[in-house]
Amino acid sequence: MNVIGYGIGVLGAGLxxxxxxxxxTSAMARQPEVQGRLFxxxxxxxxxxxxxxxxxxxVTLIA
Amino acid sequence: MNPLDKLSEEMDHLVSSLSSQPVVGxxxxxxxxxxxxxxxxxxxxxxxxxxxxNAQQKQGIAPKGFFVNGMEYLVEFVRDDLCKALIGDEWxxxxxxxxxxxxxxxxxxxxxxxxxxxPGTGTIxxxxxxxxxxxxxxxxxxxxxxxxxxYIKSLAPQGVVFPMNALVWVIEVFSTFLRLVTLAVRLFCNxxxxxxxxxxxxxxxxxxxxxxxxxxxxxxALTAGASVFWxxxxxxxxxxxxxxxxxxxxxxxxxxxxxxxLAVADEH
Numbered sequence: 001m002n003v004i005g006y007g008i009g010v011l012g013a014g015l016x017x018x019x020x021x022x023x024x025t026s027a028m029a030r031q032p033e034v035q036g037r038l039f040x041x042x043x044x045x046x047x048x049x050x051x052x053x054x055x056x057x058x059v060t061l062i063a
Numbered sequence: 064m065n066p067l068d069k070l071s072e073e074m075d076h077l078v079s080s081l082s083s084q085p086v087v088g089x090x091x092x093x094x095x096x097x098x099x100x101x102x103x104x105x106x107x108x109x110x111x112x113x114x115x116x117n118a119q120q121k122q123g124i125a126p127k128g129f130f131v132n133g134m135e136y137l138v139e140f141v142r143d144d145l146c147k148a149l150i151g152d153e154w155x156x157x158x159x160x161x162x163x164x165x166x167x168x169x170x171x172x173x174x175x176x177x178x179x180x181x182p183g184t185g186t187i188x189x190x191x192x193x194x195x196x197x198x199x200x201x202x203x204x205x206x207x208x209x210x211x212x213x214y215i216k217s218l219a220p221q222g223v224v225f226p227m228n229a230l231v232w233v234i235e236v237f238s239t240f241l242r243l244v245t246l247a248v249r250l251f252c253n254x255x256x257x258x259x260x261x262x263x264x265x266x267x268x269x270x271x272x273x274x275x276x277x278x279x280x281x282x283x284a285l286t287a288g289a290s291v292f293w294x295x296x297x298x299x300x301x302x303x304x305x306x307x308x309x310x311x312x313x314x315x316x317x318x319x320x321x322x323x324x325l326a327v328a329d330e331h
Contacts, residue, residue: 047253047314051245054252061078061259 002060009056016049066270066286073270077262081255083186101183104171111170141165141316149320150327157323160200164193165316168250172308175254176301182308185254187247194246197319205326214326242322246315253311257304264297 024042028035083095115134119126126132141162146154150161168184175182184190205214218239219232271290274283 043310044314044317047310048249051249051252054256055248057256057259058252 006056006060010053013049013053013056016052017046020045020049066273069270070266073266074263077266078259081181081185081258081262083188095186096181097183097186097189100174100181101171101189103180104174104183105167107174108166108170112166137166138162145313145316145320149317150324153327157204157320161316161320161323164197164319165312168193168315169309169312172254172312173305175258176304176308182254182258184250185258187251190251191243191247193250193315194243197246197315197322198243201319201322201326204323208327242318246318250311250315253307257300257307261297261300261304264293264300268293268297 020042024038027038083090083097085093085095086099087094111134115131118128118131119135122131126135142154142158145161145165146158150157171183171189174180175185184193202214205217208214209217218235219228220235223231268290271286271293275287277283
């Protein structure tokens with residue numbers, strides 16, 4: 001049951017990181033010169049989305 | 064025998080070893096494994112900083128060598144990307160705080176990924192304490208800039224009609240306190256989950272290797288072959304964890320800087 005709950009939680013974070021990667025790649029394709037700055041923003045956005053999935057993971061283990 | 068049978072038992076053991084265990088004394092008055100490695104991290108940081116200061120004074124203006132240049136790169140990164148870019152003209156006042164938070168979290172995260180060590184920031188107590196310091200800091204600067212009443216009022220956006228204004232203010236106050244929780248929980252969960260995942264792959268490697276050590280046969284050699292796969296995954300996860308250690312320190316510091324900037328921002 002825990003594992004199923006975590007799987008559902010991951011769906012949201014996966015979508016979030018996917019959207020961030022989509023935005024970053026299409027912006028890089030349009031403007032390759034801002035690649036460096038975009039990469040930082042992308043990593044940051046993924047870290048925020050990933051944190052939510054990890055909260056689900058940790059709550060699964062602790063509770 | 065299926066090597067996965069013992070997995071859940073080993074996982075329970077792993078999770079309990081990652082929760083706070085007293086090394087000296089008990090949980091109320093004693094040293095847990097996390098506070099021990101926290102102390103190691105802080106001592107290491109102090110040694111690094113004083114060695115850097117010494118080396119820099121000896122060399123004069125032009126830095127030479129990997130160590131001095133590397134430290135200077137890190138400090139300049141914090142100064143330019145976190146302080147100047149976000150806080151603006153007043154960066155000089157906030158730089159000591161921002162840099163302290165960044166280096167404290169970074170050194171603890173990096174001590175944590177060394178095999179056998181625990182991260183000082185891998186327990187909710189430490190991350191909540193750091194988050195509380197950051198929270199008090201930006202509240203203090205907001206109050207200093209706008210006054211107590213002015214800061215409370217500045218949480219509500221300007222140019223919104225009256226009833227909506229009050230509602231947005233309530234939401235803003237709530238989200239300000241939520242910052243405290245999210246800062247602490249984000250860092251803790253990243254470190255904890257990362258170590259659980261690394262531990263799981265290490266356990267899987269050893270579980271699949273065990274049959275070969277007990278009896279050599281074609282069957283056990285096949286399972287041992289699978290453990291090669293697990294160890295490759297372990298190395299990949301280890302590299303990811305190194306990245307996460309740096310990114311989480313960056314994210315925590317970045318958010319602290321953003322909150323400071325929001326608190327001291329002029330009314331517009």
